[in-house]
Amino acid sequence: MGQLNEQFDALVRALSPELYRYAMGMCHNPDTANDLVQETFLRAWRSQHTLRDVKTARAWLYTILRNEHARLYERQRPDVRDPAHLPAVPVRGYDASSEAFALRRALKSLERQYREPLLLQIIGGFSCREIGEMLDLKPNTVLTRLFRARKALRAMLEDSEPARVGELT
Amino acid sequence: MNCLDFRRLLLQDPFRNDADLLEHEAQCAQCATFAREQRAQETRLRAMLGEITPPPELAENIRLAVKLDRRGRSRRRVWYATAASVLLIVGATMLSLVTETWERGNMALAQSVLNHIDDEAHHLREAGPVAGQRVKFVFARFGARLNGDIGQVNFAAECLMRKRNGVHLVLPGVQGPVTAFFMPGEHTERVLPVSSERFAGHVVPTAWGSIAVVGEHGEPLEGLAQKLAGAVEWPAPDSGLVGGISTAPLIAQQ
Numbered sequence: 001m002g003q004l005n006e007q008f009d010a011l012v013r014a015l016s017p018e019l020y021r022y023a024m025g026m027c028h029n030p031d032t033a034n035d036l037v038q039e040t041f042l043r044a045w046r047s048q049h050t051l052r053d054v055k056t057a058r059a060w061l062y063t064i065l066r067n068e069h070a071r072l073y074e075r076q077r078p079d080v081r082d083p084a085h086l087p088a089v090p091v092r093g094y095d096a097s098s099e100a101f102a103l104r105r106a107l108k109s110l111e112r113q114y115r116e117p118l119l120l121q122i123i124g125g126f127s128c129r130e131i132g133e134m135l136d137l138k139p140n141t142v143l144t145r146l147f148r149a150r151k152a153l154r155a156m157l158e159d160s161e162p163a164r165v166g167e168l169t
Numbered sequence: 170m171n172c173l174d175f176r177r178l179l180l181q182d183p184f185r186n187d188a189d190l191l192e193h194e195a196q197c198a199q200c201a202t203f204a205r206e207q208r209a210q211e212t213r214l215r216a217m218l219g220e221i222t223p224p225p226e227l228a229e230n231i232r233l234a235v236k237l238d239r240r241g242r243s244r245r246r247v248w249y250a251t252a253a254s255v256l257l258i259v260g261a262t263m264l265s266l267v268t269e270t271w272e273r274g275n276m277a278l279a280q281s282v283l284n285h286i287d288d289e290a291h292h293l294r295e296a297g298p299v300a301g302q303r304v305k306f307v308f309a310r311f312g313a314r315l316n317g318d319i320g321q322v323n324f325a326a327e328c329l330m331r332k333r334n335g336v337h338l339v340l341p342g343v344q345g346p347v348t349a350f351f352m353p354g355e356h357t358e359r360v361l362p363v364s365s366e367r368f369a370g371h372v373v374p375t376a377w378g379s380i381a382v383v384g385e386h387g388e389p390l391e392g393l394a395q396k397l398a399g400a401v402e403w404p405a406p407d408s409g410l411v412g413g414i415s416t417a418p419l420i421a422q423q
Contacts, residue, residue, distance in 0.1 A: 008235075009232065012228050012231050012232065013228055016223060016227050016228050016231060017222065017223050017227075020221070020223035020227060021218055021219065021221045021223075024218075024221050025218050030224070033223075034223075034224065034227060034230070037223070037227060037231070038227075038230055038231050038234050041231045041234070041235065042231075042234050042235060042238055045235045045238065046238070094220075094221060095216065095217045095220065099213060100213070100217045103210075103213060103214055103217050104217065107214070119218070121182070122211075122214060122215055122218055122219075123218055123219065128181075143181045146180070146181045146182070147177055147180040147181045150180040150181075150183070150207070150210075150211075151180050153210070153214070154180075154206075154207065154210060157210060
């Protein structure tokens, strides 16, 4: 393996777990998440020559996965599991508590524009500026969406009526 | 900082620890409760998402997918190269066949000219000049018009050359009679030599077909085909008349 291939292999080892979690957060389906991550790395491999700085590889991979997920939705409606049910295949670390099911269901209920920045912040640990770059949004817009996402989640989990997002804005 | 600002900032990031945020939390009991609840929810959310572990074979599957993709691409490259080679060979063979066929066609045309002269050698002995009207009439059967002077013509008739009809003329030459064939539809890309023990000449390409001029060996034929071509105006190739003849009855030949 050449140096670049070793770097790529290192990226697979280091980033495939969190990309899988990100994919699971978006589709709630272990099989689809698996496919998404594999396809993400495959696309990254094919266009690795476009990666100028290895330091940006992480954000790059998240973006590829996000695009791949969007593409999947364009082609077909993937089998998105009802987060209130256990996944068809066992998932290690899958919290089967009723609290976790409620959280998953609330997360799934979020509009994509709110769920995406939230997942990127929680799973990826990206800053508002980085999320803004990935989603092509201004940092202030990202902050607003994060605020609305958590407010809506909180409202749903309190078993209240749907959150009146923007109440505090 | 007021309560509204505090909650907005907290919902943007529950674990931020700005000094003014912490200060407000210490001073406002309601916001402190709100913060505790929000941090607890955030912890559950992060745990729920963060504790998911990918299947152990995921990384290996990715490596395998990349390897297969590389092999596939490599195979595709080999396939493309093979396909290109096959196409090249097929192309070269086709070109060779076309060229060979073309050459055979050229040889066949030149030979047909000679055969026709031999078969109708008696026309070479025609001595008397043919009336200009007759010559014009023969050309007119093909939709062609004789505009220029082509000199004395001893024989003029419509004749079959290979599969197409044309105009057969015999002109007096220096060494002996000269045969000229106007062959509409008989295309050739270059000047073809025509040669036998007795005769020599050439076939000259024109826009509508070709003209053959053949005489005895030593007969000065240079420029004759061009002169003949310039004297006769043929219909445009797409007029439907080239290579065909009119249905008007042909009066007695010669």
